[in-house]
Amino acid sequence: MKTDEKYVPVFKALGDETRLKIVEMLSDGELCACDILESFQLTQPTLSYHMKILTESGLVNSRKEGPRMRYSNNESMISSVKEFWDTIDSSSK
Structure with missing residues (x-):
């Protein structure tokens, strides 16, 4: 796998507004799934789906x-x- 290919799942995960908000919430520290669930109008299985994507992408532990x-x-x-993002320089193209 090329180095930049490992970021594809990360950017796919962050392409969803709910997952982006979860990562932002976690920037303040570790949270229980129940605390995350309280901040959204989601079912527990839907939250589990989002958390699976975030953990499989490597963004969340x-x-x-x-x-x-x-x-x-x-x-x-x-x-x-x-x-990786800092290495992207559109002005050199």
Whole structure:
């Protein structure tokens, strides 16, 4: 896989308004799925779908704490995406 190909799932994940808002919410720190759910008018299965996409893209980390799922931004991936984005220079084309 070419280096830039690993970012395709990231940008696809961020192409959805709900997922973009979730990543923004998580920038303040780790949250329980129940806390995220309260901020949206979604069903639990719909939230699970969005969280699956975010975790599979590498943007979000998940961990189980008792019966609850807790989510946080993957700062390493976010830094990598920022660095990749900074290499895109449309003025050189």
